[in-house]
Amino acid sequence: MKFRSLIFANLFRKKVRLTLTIGSFAIALILFTFLAVVKSAFSRGTEIAGADRLVVVSRIGLTQLLPISHRDKILAIPGVKAVTHNHWFGGVYQDEKNFFPQFVIDPENQRQVMTELVVPDDQWNNFVKDRMGAVAGARTAARFHWKIGDRIPIKTTLYGGGSSEFNLDGIYHSERPGGDESQFWLQWKYFDENAPAPVKSTAGWYVVKLDSPDDAVRVAKAIDDKFANSSFETKTETESAFAAGFAKQFGNIELLILTIGGVVFFTLLLVTGNTMAISVRERVGELAVLKAIGFSDRAVLFFVLSESVVIAAVGGLLGLTLAYLVIPIIGLALTGLLPPLILSKSLLSLGVGFALVVGVISGLLPGIGAMRMRVVNALRRV
């Protein structure tokens, strides 16, 4: 490109300003990426939910237990492929700060329902045979540097109180990107044998796998109808509706973070755009000279635009690179508080696109001004 040296000479005429503008761009992009990642972490549950799964909880309250006899009754409903049940365990590993969700699971049906959470067969077989067995999600295992065969002490109010040691028999991975790899699974049989009377032969909630996602509404209604007017009425929702209900309760926090961040982001963009406009305005005289010696209006617009696009691209890429490096660190600080912060490829390309759009817009206004100006007037200005 024959005008490269001209564009570069213009870019570097004020090095400090160039650095600062590129810096502001980078900052804006880091902020944009971070907010997008946090937003997706808050709504992750809804995104990864299986369309062909229903969650059955007690109608009178989330913490109410349901009898285990519901399982066979649910299984008998046409359209239901498999049913599994869970309990919230709520133990503590070393310190309350080390939170991760612990579920008592039903080994017989877990894998038929949660098909995307994969455990190698040999590990799974060990777990099924081991009353004190446990399976951890890959993320939790990595967080505490557990390996298979480790004994994991969990403080609990059950089993006579104190601390129980579980054998880590397996580690599961999620086949679906962004899936929850933080859970810790325990054996239902052992739990049930040792549970106090009110908890014996109960399930915290059921997860139902359907033959077809199209059946969701009908089957959900059939389940609730089946237990209507019984002592243990149910509330059945699709997994994504259930997750959304949970996420909505965080609602305000998410909204606040996003509104505040959004306002700030746009302020930063204004600042950046303004700086670019100033730098064009300063050189009106030079641009007029270019036009006077025969460069076309389009060429002038092209010079201005390519300058701002180069700044935007460099700043944007710098910002995304920094975000790529920094976000995992923040994610680590938030382990156990938020689902993992994942910087997806689509988010990165959205960021690049965004930077370029802002670059074009912030160059376009002063560029069009430069294109339209009359050479005589501009040259007369000092």
Place this chain on the structure above:
Amino acid sequence: MAIPIIYNVRSVKARWTSTIVAVAGIAGTVGVFIAMLSLARGFKATLVSSGSEDNALITRAGATSEMTSGVGIDSVKIIQDAPGIARGPEGPLVTSEAVLMAPIPLLSTGTDANVELRGVSPNVLSIRRNIKIIAGRMFQPGLNEVVVGKNANATYSGLTLGNTIGLGSSHWQVVGIFDAGGSSFDSEVWGDAHLLNGAYKRPDNLSQSVTVHLASPADLQQLKDSLTADPRLNVDVTREIDYYSKQSTRMTTLITTLGGFVASIMAIGAVFGALNTMYSAVAERGREVATMRALGFGAAAVIISFSIEALLISFVGGAVGCLAVLPLNGLTTSTMNFQTFSNLAFAFKVTPELLVKGILFALVMGLIGGLLPAVRAARLPVATALREL
């Protein structure tokens, strides 16, 4: 000799566009900084104020919250006779409580949120003394009646005085509204523990937790020693205020980490903005500076003068940021309490201390953004600068 400050004020006014940009950057940063901190403070204050110094909470040993705890009726009887517990006209000030959860639609979105239901003993108001009935009356033991916290009353549909609601397997009349001073109890619904247990098919001989009123705050140790030494019991004894402040840690960590990161990224952006503004101020005023130097003002005077200008801009930015978030003070919002999975209303707390911190933060940003350009101004060679157009 120092350069008069009026010079800076006038030059800020002369370059008002770039000043506004710098002020906006700093104001935004300070605003976010204070908003995030006040949110975290508010959440913490809500939970901390739920506990009081002279109450003790007794849960099953190892339980992290009332949700995972259970205390049998035999244990409650032993606890009642323990030393250090205050006594009222009707016996020891002890409330054994059931903590349940009910899905009730939010007024704002119409979607269900988990409301904490607390089954309490009838004497609960003499144990939690900062709680006052502000409308209606207390529930009567043995009747299907509930009282609701003032935030619950304002947040959920149907929790109004005189209304009847379905909880568990029975219907309950709302007979009173109580004010718990902005604590987490304000988001709760209270009723007779025996009846609520029945409605939720919970065994009546098991409570989740026991709260006792201590004869004096210093009696906690005595109570703790006596209960933990008793072989018939398997319980933890915590000062109520400690229990609740511990509950707030996860949410406050989340808010402060997220907010801290956003605010520090923005601070860098704002410093860039200030640098840009001050550098162009210096560049445009090369001749002015050179003139002052020629008149006999020293390099130090120039540095001080430009720093003062940057501080002036950042102070205005900080003040604007503070004013912008001031209306947030007292604004009530709600989120899920991680420890109990129930919905908790709390208010932003913009304290004078936070405002001072915000202004200081702004000044630091201004100083960083102003110092380098100031040094450059002082270093300008007088002769060349005077010759500039």
